[in-house]
Structures are given as structure tokens and as C-alpha cells.
Amino acid sequence: MTKTVTVTGAAGAIGYAILFRIASGQLLGPDEKIKLKLLEIEPALKAAEGTAMELHDCAFPLLDSIDITADANEAFDGSNVAMLIGARPRQKGMERADLLEANGAIFGPQGQAINAGAADDVRVLVVGNPANTNALIAMNNAPDVPRERFTAMTRLDENRAVSMLAQKLGVGVEDIQDLVVWGNHSPSMFPDLFNAKVRGERAVNQVDMDWYENEYMPAVGKRGAAIIEARGASSAASAANAAIDHMRDWALGADGLRSMAVPSSGQYGVEEGLVSSFPVRTQGGSYEVVEGLEVGDFAQSKLDITVNELKEERDAVKGLGLLG
Ligand SMILES: NC(=O)C1=CN([C@@H]2O[C@H](COP(=O)(O)OP(=O)(O)OC[C@H]3O[C@@H](n4cnc5c(N)ncnc54)[C@H](O)[C@@H]3O)[C@@H](O)[C@H]2O)C=CC1
Numbered sequence: 001m002t003k004t005v006t007v008t009g010a011a012g013a014i015g016y017a018i019l020f021r022i023a024s025g026q027l028l029g030p031d032e033k034i035k036l037k038l039l040e041i042e043p044a045l046k047a048a049e050g051t052a053m054e055l056h057d058c059a060f061p062l063l064d065s066i067d068i069t070a071d072a073n074e075a076f077d078g079s080n081v082a083m084l085i086g087a088r089p090r091q092k093g094m095e096r097a098d099l100l101e102a103n104g105a106i107f108g109p110q111g112q113a114i115n116a117g118a119a120d121d122v123r124v125l126v127v128g129n130p131a132n133t134n135a136l137i138a139m140n141n142a143p144d145v146p147r148e149r150f151t152a153m154t155r156l157d158e159n160r161a162v163s164m165l166a167q168k169l170g171v172g173v174e175d176i177q178d179l180v181v182w183g184n185h186s187p188s189m190f191p192d193l194f195n196a197k198v199r200g201e202r203a204v205n206q207v208d209m210d211w212y213e214n215e216y217m218p219a220v221g222k223r224g225a226a227i228i229e230a231r232g233a234s235s236a237a238s239a240a241n242a243a244i245d246h247m248r249d250w251a252l253g254a255d256g257l258r259s260m261a262v263p264s265s266g267q268y269g270v271e272e273g274l275v276s277s278f279p280v281r282t283q284g285g286s287y288e289v290v291e292g293l294e295v296g297d298f299a300q301s302k303l304d305i306t307v308n309e310l311k312e313e314r315d316a317v318k319g320l321g322l323l324g
């Protein structure tokens with residue numbers, strides 16, 4: 001079988017880190033041939049061509065073809081997997097509303113192009129920030145695509161949370177299960193140690209609450225900023241890795257609870273339609289939000305903060321007329 005995988009922002013840092021992994025079979029497994037469609041803005045097309053040359057030079061047996069375009073309709077035509085990575089970064093002096101508007105101008109038309117031409121089984125992952133709200137915009141501009149096909153990435157936050165907890169407790173990352181991050185991909189996100197387990201035991205019982213709230217939560221939430229501070233550029237290889245994890249688990253299934261930002265149908269009191277990170281289980285090419293997990297007063301208060309932020313972002317883009 002052959003699948004069409006569209007990658008936007010293909011000439012960017014995450015694009016460079018993800019394309020080789022996709023073409024080598026790490027996204028959809030060893031039996032799926034890949035047609036790559038790379039979407040870039042005009043000035044970056046040449047750089048995307050350079051990356052395509054290197055992809056050819058790897059002689060990946062699974063790589064069927066590479067198309068490069070600045071036309072969203074062409075890029076999403078027949079797309080089975082759409083990785084929306086390219087976005088407008090915040091620049092100096094840019095207000096939050098300007099950033100939302102600039103990204104609306106990208107994710108609105110991309111949603112329309114997905115609506116017009118993607119394959120019936122298209123699965124969309126938005127990585128470009130603000131990821132949850134960009135996914136909301138794309139979803140609202142694609143009325144014929146089932147809403148649950150639009151997701152945003154909080155897997156990097158989950159992976160960071162797992163790694164930091166493993167280091168704190170001196171255990172392996174494989175000893176930690178079901179560590180889910182809720183809400184927005186922003187410093188307000190909530191890494192949930194109440195439902196997470198370390199070697200089968202409740203994680204929250206193995207840490208100090210003061211460390212959890214005042215060290216761990218901010219460290220997970222602000223890890224992106226810490227990487228920018230250290231590297232002089234935002235996370236790229238780890239973001240690409242998380243995007244592969246997200247999409248592979250969705251397409252091929254995985255054990256345990258995972259974090260995915262998906263449109264709410266009202267679970268856990270999160271307003272319907274908001275794209276919020278939830279605990280999900282993936283199986284057979286689909287995911288479901290796992291209901292009935294413990295959400296005590298502490299967790300609820302943190303969830304309220306991050307979901308309120310999502311509502312504010314939603315109201316802002318709605319006010320700008322970006323929701324179709
Ligand atoms: N959700 C998450 O956990 C994470 C999200 N990010 C976000 O991912 C995005 C990409 O990051 P990088 O690759 O490091 O940025 P980058 O600036 O290196 O690359 C972005 C690329 O997108 C392209 N682009 C801009 N507008 C486009 C459009 N309309 N269509 C197609 N391509 C377009 C640019 O030309 C550029 O090549 C950023 O918004 C970043 O904040 C980064 C890390 C983690």
C-alpha cells in the first residue's frame with residue numbers, strides 16, 4: 001500500500017528532523033510506501049528542494065515520490081496523513097492578536113484545502129503554534145471532515161513529563177505509565193501524576209506535593225522556553241520525535257494512556273469543540289478519550305486554568321472571524 005503524507009513547513013527545523021524518519025518507515029511501519037508532499041512558502045521552496053535531494057540520496061526503499069509545492073490544494077490532494085508544522089512564529093513587537101491572525105491566515109486556507117481534496121481517511125496533526133488553536137481553526141474550516149480527525153500535539157509535553165519524573169525518581173522511562181498532560185500546549189498545561197503510575201504504583205504518592213506543584217509543573221510547562229534559552233532555537237528533533245510518536249500511535253495503536261489534543265465532546269466538563277489535550281487510548285487507527293479518570297480538586301483547579309486559556313484563544317480567533 002502507498003500513503004500520501006503531507007508535511008507543511010518542510011524546509012524548517014522540525015521539517016528537516018522529521019522527513020527522514022517518515023521516509024524511513026518510522027511513521028507508518030515497514031509495509032507502507034510513502035508519497036511525500038511538501039508544502040512551503042515560495043521563498044523556502046528552494047531549501048525544500050535541497051531537503052528532497054537529500055531524501056533521494058538516502059535511497060529509502062519505502063519512499064515512492066516527493067512533490068514540493070507552495071499551493072495548499074496541491075499539497076493536501078489525496079493526503080492520508082497531514083502534519084501541519086509550518087506556522088508564523090511570534091516576532092518582536094507582535095501582539096498576541098497579530099499572531100493569532102497571522103496563523104489564521106495559514107490554518108484557515110489549509111483547513112479548506114484539506115476539506116476539498118484530502119483522502120477520506122485523512123488524519124491531521126497540528127504542531128505549529130499556538131497548536132491547539134491552529135487545529136481549531138483548521139477544523140472549523142473543514143466542515144466535511146469528521147472533527148475528530150483534527151488533533152494538536154501535546155506528546156512532546158508528555159515525553160518531557162515522563163523523562164523529568166523518571167530522572168527525579170531514579171527509574172527508567174519504561175517504568176512510567178499513563179502520564180497524561182491535559183489542556184493547552186502552553187505553560188498552563190497540566191501534567192497529571194494522579195492517574196500516572198510508576199512501576200504500577202500511583203505516581204503522586206511517590207513525590208512531594210510542593211515539588212510537584214512548584215518545581216515539576218513549571219519545569220514541564222516551560223521546557224520549550226528553556227530549550228530556546230539554551231539552544232538559541234526552539235525544540236526541533238524532540239518535536240519531530242513527538243510528532244512521529246503521536247501519529248504512529250494513532251495510526252497503528254499503542255498501550256496505555258497517551259496525551260493528544262483533540263476536539264472535546266464535553267468530556268471532563270471541557271466545553272464542546274475546544275481542542276484540548278486529554279487522556280486517549282489508540283487502537284485500530286482511531287482514538288478515544290478515556291473517561292472516568294480521577295480528577296480531584298487540585299487537578300480540577302489546574303484543568304480549569306488551562307481550559308480557560310483555550311477558551312480565551314477560541315474567543316479571540318472567533319472575534320477575528322477565523323472560525324469559518
Ligand atoms: N506543539 C509542540 O509541541 C511544538 C510546536 N512547535 C512549533 O512548530 C512550528 C515549527 O517549528 P520549526 O520547524 O522549528 O520552525 P521553522 O521556523 O524552522 O520552520 C517553519 C517553516 O514553516 C514554513 N511556513 C511558514 N508559513 C507556511 C505556510 N503557510 N505553509 C507552509 N509552510 C510555511 C516556513 O517557511 C519555515 O520553513 C513553530 O510554530 C513552533 O513554535 C515547536 C516545538 C514543539
Ligand SMILES: O=C([O-])CC(=O)C(=O)O
Nearest residue numbers: 129223224225227234235
Ligand atoms: O515554544 C516554542 O516555540 C516551541 C514549543 O512549543 C515547545 O518546545 O514546546
